[in-house]
Amino acid sequence: MQNISTTESTPSTTAVALITGGARRIGAEIIRQLHQQGYRVLIHYRHSRDEAQALADLLNQVRSDSAALIQADLSQDESIESLATAAIAVFGRIDVLINNASSFYPTPIGHATLDQWDELMSSNAKAPFFLSQALAPELSKRTGCIINIADIHARKPLKEHTLYCMAKAANVMLTESLARELAPTVRVNSVAPGAILWPEDAAELDSEGKQSILGRIPLARTGAPENIAQAVLCLLQNDYITGQVLPVDGGRSLH
Template identity: 55%
Template sequence: MSDTTTLHPNQTALITGAAHRIGATTARTLHAHGIDLLLHYRHSTEAAEKLANELNAMRADSVRLLQADLHETGKLPVLIEQAVSAWGRLDILVNNASSFYPTPVGEATTHEWDDLMGSNLKAPFFLSQAAAPHLLQHRGVIINIVDIHAEQPLKGHPIYSMAKAGLVMMTRSLARELGPEIRVNGVAPGAILWPEQGLEESDKSDIIDRTALKRQGQPTDIARAVLFLIREADYMTGQIMTVDGGRSLGY
């Protein structure tokens, strides 16, 4: 990938759920390419502050923190206004924050429905809606972190799979609604990071064995895809870039 940092001065990005995992790696990658960051977190104060300090030590006053519960839909426009006020502009929104856990049919609750739909679909939509007027001013970009299970449902996780499927359609719908000024794309990770609990080693081996590349991916693979969609994909919108080592070729 060519380094186009000098062609995009003073870009700013809001990344939701940025304190850990793919969000933190994406933050480091975008920051390394000259993008100033607004890092959103909900409860992970210590991790968010540590990441911000790390990146600000590399480039002074290039990272700021925003705390919010994305389920509080009415406050999402305020979150966007706080992001814009940091440096007077917003160029990129990365909808990364997500909840993930099983909801077997017969045991699922309305609370789990609201939580999974809220974090994976409702919040990204209303954040995008609030951000759109600001992104419009700079021909901005929205990147949604989707999942390969938006296309192939994950056993035991119907609500999560449905929410991510909705996020795919949201990506396509907003690309049509917000074009030509704003591009909207998504990245669908496969076997990148394992769930924090509930997956046996045998399950991990089976998942890896079903990839064409026979190996697990890394968060940097997703971060580089996000960077590509921001910096190199000027004629792409409404698309989902699948980064799964070829797992979606067949199940």
């Protein structure tokens, strides 16, 4: 299930954050900024080992024994509990869980499949729930935090992406429900990105599609992964916020 790139350590007094899908894109930027704030970081990845290893090597050059890798396929039910156990063992604690790993692609009506349902629901709702459940006792012991990476389309649907929007809507309800259930010892919040990075592979947009999106953004530009990481840090640092979904979208959700 998982590969851990470092030996187990004695428990540390330094806060530790586990970020799923942390090898690339937004996840990697969240890791870099948390590391700059003094966190030890656990970089979860599924397939992107080279990128994850390069990121860990860079961070460990800055501060030794401050970053480690964990590999797991979160679509495999048996992997989630094992991931939680292994993650705690690396540095002896987990203070922050950031559920960032996500699948995204169109599923137009008439062409959606059961496999697509399973993949989109699993990565965006099922895995975040069960990983949060598995780590809840540890996070409670640390007065920790969970931050879910949602999407503005959890509230306002995106054409031809019904399954993804449904899954992210479940992700938002996960945030709100866990915030009530895990209070007062664990805070749970969410960041909802808008147009931050253009999608890849099957979800890739042509120039017309990109211009259509930019035309609906009051700030008339895309954001950057740094904007999402800054929102995550804000929610971590303010200890009187829980159960909230923070849009980071250049004003697009105003439409």
